[in-house]
Amino acid sequence: MLILQLAIILIASKVAGSLSVRLGQPSVLGTLLIGIVLGPSVLGLVNETETLSEFSEIGVILLMFIAGLETDLDEFKRTGKASTYVGFGGIIFPLVFGYGAGFMLGMTALQSWFLGLVLSATSVSISVQxxxxxxxxxxxxxxTILGAAVIDDVVVIIALAFLMSLSGGDVNLTVVILKKVAFFAGALLIGWAVVPLFLKRFSVLKESETVISSALIICFVYAYLAEFTGVAAIIGAYIAGVAISLTDFKHEIFEKVETISYSIFVPVFFTSIGVTAQFGGIGENIIPIVLLSILAVFTKLIGASLGSVLAGFSWGSALGIGAAMVSRGEVALIIADIGLETKLLSQDMFAIIVVVTLVSTLVTPPMMKLFFKRKAASQNIG
Known part of the structure; x- marks a missing residue:
């Protein structure tokens, strides 16, 4: 059954992506929408399974690994201030307004702060594409967007640990922070001292495709260690890509990883987002879904855009950056799942958050297309 589902996903995602481009939208939008059509909510041709979920996880890890390989480290250093402003701007607005929304919906103070925290999450995997x-x-x-995503992930996870400790959960905030510090310090040290040496030593083995295998080993180890220390796996994969981008193997690895990723794993990831969409109970919760979706989109857009302007970007660029930060993706779903387990979110609110997350993910590509297109047009006029 998995083999047939993969075949369906690949043909449908490529056709839908091509159609989306013809309509003037990023191909990823068509891939996301076709997932909904293929999934149990519409045709039921593809169902969420553990194996398909693991394929999807590999897809998003490889996507962020490629983004790391394409990152200009000098430019990354120069945008540190901008990334900080964008990251915090994109957290503060959703957090505060999310708290207010929770209060209006009759949630407790702790539950309201948790709702704000869920809305503060960002997943730029869709934006990267x-x-x-x-x-x-x-x-x-x-x-700037990639740097802000790293900051957003770290700050939100630390805030989550703090909130969990207040709720009576068995969470040691000091340990949480130390684990993250240890990960980033270790990742940077290993990236500088070990990664180049490992690639050189592993690439001379008398076996085929050792260079690409060594790169994938580094990618997956970084992703695992990131997740183990409470940092998102996609952040670990991104840092691994940045580390390898500083070596002489960068171009060979990039070409081959991109081929592997976009031939199967990345299409599965994008399509599976739509496949996992559940629309049961929307009718009963349509008002909170609409209101929270609007809140999720505009608080992140405005907060991140204001941060961009403070960092010196024009409003044209700032809105493009803000739009890229809107997608909540798998990061928000992971946090929401924690809330469900700890009773900080009710079952109904969890279902609402799932739909809101999907909405924020779907609107991100066309918003980015609109704002970046306007920015390019204004530059050409100028």
Whole structure:
């Protein structure tokens, strides 16, 4: 059954992606939408399974690994201030307004702060693909978005640990912070001292494709260690890509990883987002879904855009950056799942968050296309 589902996903995602481009939208939008059509909510041709979920996880890890390989480290250093402003701007607005929304919905203070925290999450995996398609990934804006995503992930997870400790959960905030510090310090040290040496030593083995295998080993180990220490696996994969981008193997690895990723794993990831969509109970919760979806989109857009303007970007670029930060993706779902387990979210609110997350993910590519297109047009006029 898995083999047939993979065949269906690949043909449908490629056709839908091509159609989306013909309609003037990023191909990723068509891939996300076809997932909904293929899934149990519409045709039921593809169902969520553990194996398909693991394929999907590999897809998003490889996507962020490729983004790391394409990152200009010098530009990344130069955008540190901008990334900080964007990251915090994109956290503060959703957090505060999310708390207010929770209060209005009758949630307790702790539950309201948790709702705000869920809305503060960002997953730029969708944005990375849209940036690649628009040739914006290597620009100052693209690098700022990636840096802001790293900051967003770390700050939100630490805030989550703090909130869990207040709720009576068995969480030691000091340990949480130390684990993250240890990961980033270790990742940087290993990236500088071990990664180049490992690639050189492993690549001379008398076996085929040892260079690409060594790169994937580094990618998966970084992703695992990131997840083990409470940092998102995609952040670990991204840092691994940045580390390898500083070696002489960068171009060979990039070409082969991109071929492997986009031939099967990345299409499965994008399509599976739509496949996992559940629309049961929408009718009973349509008002909170609409209100929270609007809140999720505009608080992140405005907060991250204001941060961009404070960092010196024009409003045209700032809105493009803000749009890229809107997608909540798998990061918000992971946090929401924690809330469900700890009773900080009710079952109904969890279902609402799932739909809101899907909405924020679907609107991100066309919003990015709109704002970056406007920015390019204004530059050409100028």
């Amino acid at each position: 849209a940036l690649k398609e628009m040739n914006q990934l290597k620009t100052r804006e693209g690098t």
